[in-house]
Amino acid sequence: MFGLVRSNWFVLAAALLAATLLMLALGYTVLDYYLSHAEGLGGFDGPQDPAKLGTLGDFFGGLLNPVFGFLSVVGLLVAVVLQREQLQQVKREAQASARAAENQAFENTFFQLLRLHQEILNSVELSDHEGLFRGRAAIHRLYGESFSDYDLLERCQNWDEREEFLAWLNDYYEDNYIRFGHLVEHYYQSIENIASFVHRRAIRNKAFYARLLRGQFSQYELLMMFFHALRDEAFGLKESIEELSLFEGLRPQNLPDYSLLALYEVRAYGIGLVKWSALRSDAASLLSAANIQRALKAASEMMESCQERLLSVRARKFDLAGAGQDHENESDEIARLEVEVGRLSRLHKALSKRRAEPEV
Structure with missing residues (x-):
């Protein structure tokens, strides 16, 4: 009901007005016909019987009063709903202004911290x-x-x-x-x-x-x-x-060993994990059997961690969507994690294939 009023309030108001005019026209038509043809009245020009006129008035009063009462209640309901919608709009605008002010304060502090960090680094x-x-x-x-x-x-x-x-x-x-x-x-x-x-x-x-x-x-x-x-x-x-x-920009080949990558969850590396130049399928043949084993272990653990993270973010997005809250960050992260799971899966497959090949 509230949704109908909010989205079609102008059409509803016009319909109520048209219904009111129709009822008035219908009442006038019935009254005119009755006064002109009713037995004992002889029309407007004939003698009028006060008792019958009172009965006629009671009839129309009993017919129209509930109709006008109902229209009044509906009109009041429309006014309340429209006022409620206006209050919600004001609230949304106030919340948007508060978020904008909060983001502005965050940005100011963030960039001040970055400038301070550069000064500390230079020292x-x-x-x-x-x-x-x-x-x-x-x-x-x-x-x-x-x-x-x-x-x-x-x-x-x-x-x-x-x-x-x-x-x-x-x-x-x-x-x-x-x-x-x-x-x-x-x-x-x-x-x-x-x-x-x-x-x-x-x-x-x-x-x-x-x-x-x-x-x-x-x-x-x-x-x-x-x-x-x-x-x-x-x-x-x-x-x-x-x-x-x-660690998205970290080059794993600069670490003492690839297996160290498993010390962090896969999300620490972002999409940078696909930049493992020494672990790509076209370079897997350059790795020794021992390095293949360690790299395969790291890739397995990271793929499992990435899949668990994906399930968690999907659940959080579902909860936020159900509560009518913003879930743009979760949608972006889900898209990134889905790509990452696919790439890790291909990497794991390439390493497994390389491990199964006999040493030359």
Whole structure:
């Protein structure tokens, strides 16, 4: 009923007016006929019987009063519904204005944080026997000195139990962090603050701001962040990385081993996972049997994680749609995850085929 009134109120009002005029015309016609031909009245020109005229008035009063009463109630209902619609429209406009103001405040804070982060990055300095390094060059130098150790490479290529390896990796990183942590501690705190700020806010186009944040990091910054976020003291940075797909630009071939990719959920890599140049079907023949096995394990775990994530996002979209809320972000993520599942499936198939081939 309310939907009919809201969408066709002008037509309904015209119909009520036409019904009222029709009833008046019908009443006048009946009255004219009765007064002109009724027995004992002799028309308007004849003698009038007050008793019969009273009876006639009672008849028309009993007939028309309920009709006009009903029309009055319908008119009141129309007015109430239209007023309700106007109030809802005002409420929607107020909510839209509030969201616009909130988004504007978010953008201002976000870009201020990015500018501050660049200032912090430029202040990072590392001095060694080869000279003084600043900014990204210092990060590059730190990664080369900290993560090219033979023991690290061997452990990364031969780990099996996830929790045991993470504990070892955490200790390894902490030993290095004692040496260089004072140089980059404020840098990582800045990353954690920005990533958490974007991750925790319920905003439209979150993927857009995540891309802007990803664009702030060089390849060696991403590699350093890869190990840093696995620390026990990273304070949720790993969760933000996975939620925002901050490793989309990470080149897996720069890691000590492909199997390390399984330490993060697949969404951490976004659509960048298809850029595994060394794992594409046309390059699979370049991998040894051991590397194929580790890469296959990583691809299997990521495909399973991606499928679970897809089911979760689909369920969230269904709930939001049922509640009449915006689910644009969920629709975009579902489309991206569906593409990713397909690509991971093809990658897994290519690696499985390569593993089944006999060694030459």
